[in-house]
Amino acid sequence: MGNHHETFPWKHIIGFILSLVLTFVALWVALSSGLATKVILVVIVTLAIVQAALQLFMFMHMTESDSGKIQTINMVYSFFIAAVVVAGSIWTMAFVL
Amino acid sequence: MAEAAHHYDEKMPLEYRTEESRLNILGFWIFLGAEVALFATLFATYLVLFQRTGNGPTAEELFQVKGVMIETILLLTSSFTCGLAVFEMRRGRLTGLLTWLLVTLLLGAGFITFEVREFIDYVHEGATMQTSAFLSSFFVLVGTHGAHVSVGIVWMILIMIQLLQRGLTPRTARKVFIVSLYWHFLDVVWIFIFTLVYLTGMVI
Numbered sequence: 553m554g555n556h557h558e559t560f561p562w563k564h565i566i567g568f569i570l571s572l573v574l575t576f577v578a579l580w581v582a583l584s585s586g587l588a589t590k591v592i593l594v595v596i597v598t599l600a601i602v603q604a605a606l607q608l609f610m611f612m613h614m615t616e617s618d619s620g621k622i623q624t625i626n627m628v629y630s631f632f633i634a635a636v637v638v639a640g641s642i643w644t645m646a647f648v649l
Numbered sequence: 650m651a652e653a654a655h656h657y658d659e660k661m662p663l664e665y666r667t668e669e670s671r672l673n674i675l676g677f678w679i680f681l682g683a684e685v686a687l688f689a690t691l692f693a694t695y696l697v698l699f700q701r702t703g704n705g706p707t708a709e710e711l712f713q714v715k716g717v718m719i720e721t722i723l724l725l726t727s728s729f730t731c732g733l734a735v736f737e738m739r740r741g742r743l744t745g746l747l748t749w750l751l752v753t754l755l756l757g758a759g760f761i762t763f764e765v766r767e768f769i770d771y772v773h774e775g776a777t778m779q780t781s782a783f784l785s786s787f788f789v790l791v792g793t794h795g796a797h798v799s800v801g802i803v804w805m806i807l808i809m810i811q812l813l814q815r816g817l818t819p820r821t822a823r824k825v826f827i828v829s830l831y832w833h834f835l836d837v838v839w840i841f842i843f844t845l846v847y848l849t850g851m852v853i
Contacts, residue, residue: 561736568729575721575843582848583714592852600844604837611732611833614678617665623678630682634689641693 567610574603662739663822670823677827681834688838691790692845698782699850705780708787708850711771717847720763721839724798727756728836735829743817746825747809753832754805757798764795787846794842797835804828 578599582592608614614623665671699708731753737745768788771777778788808824815821 558736559740561733564729564732564736567732568725571725571729572722575725575840578844578848579714579718582852589852593849596844596848600840603840607728607833607837607840611728612830617671617674619671619675619678622675626678626682627685630685634685634692637686637689638693638696641697645697 563610567606570606571603574599574606662826663817663819664738664826666819667823670819673823674827674830677830681830684834684838688790688793688841691786691793692841695786695790696845698786699846700853701782703781703783705784706774706776708783708846708853711774711776712847712850713767714851716763716767717843720760720767721843723756723760723763724836724839727753727760728833730756731829731832735826738817738822738825741817743812746817747812750805750809750812750825754802757802757805757832761795761798761802764791768792791842791846794835794838797838801828801832801835804831 578596581587581595581599585592587595608627614620614627617623664674702708730749734746734749734753737749771784776784778785805828808821808828811824812821
């Protein structure tokens with residue numbers, strides 16, 4: 553486990569470059585792509601989720617150690633709660649505002 | 650990974666060598682799950698209220714691409730250098746570890762500097778916490794993240810002092826690993842602030 557056999561941090565460098573690419577693609581889609589607002593929102597949120605997953609797997613080593621599975625289930629569940637809280641609040645308040 | 654699961658030998662990274670350390674690291678992951686729930690409530694509040702701008706400026710009028718991108722790149726790079734710090738630690742290199750931790754916290758301090766400047770600019774433009782529901786929820790969400798980064802900087806400095814005093818031990822290695830989890834997590838939160846607050850604010 554871990555990357556203690558590697559002598560060069562390839563995983564980190566690839567993760568960093570991918571994160572930068574995802575950030576600038578999201579910026580371009582939002583400001584210069586000219587797509588419909590709804591499409592833009594779906595695309596940039598998807599890009600954010602991909603980048604967050606990248607951080608969790610490539611930088612935080614979420615799946616390593618014998619509690620890797622518990623850690624992963626814990627984070628997946630917390631993101632599920634976050635999605636329910638955020639989407640639920642927006643949906644509920646859409647009837648009020 | 651699975652085959653090594655029950656062998657806590659010399660091949661494991663230092664931070665996993667003791668039962669206590671393994672439980673500390675697992676416990677910290679559980680804490681991060683709770684942090685996700687905390688930030689979810691702040692995101693929900695912000696996203697429900699961000700079009701309620703009252704007599705104040707709208708998100709589109711307020712946000713500047715340049716400043717946001719500088720903050721984003723600083724924090725993203727600091728997450729990368731924090732990863733390099735753990736990489737060096739796992740190769741047993743104390744100097745490399747300390748160097749990358751120092752770079753990480755300088756980048757973090759740069760991020761905080763730009764964020765504070767951004768907030769001061771907003772206040773000078775008459776956009777304060779009291780101006781509108783949009784700005785109240787904006788300052789609470791982004792400010793809570795900024796406060797977390799500030800805590801992370803102080804925490805990292807304290808661990809660097811311990812590393813200088815005690816060297817690389819299973820205990821200090823575990824502390825470095827946990828602060829690195831915290832730091833990467835703050836970048837994860839920022840990705841969503843960047844997307845749902847700044848980019849969304851400039852689009853809608």
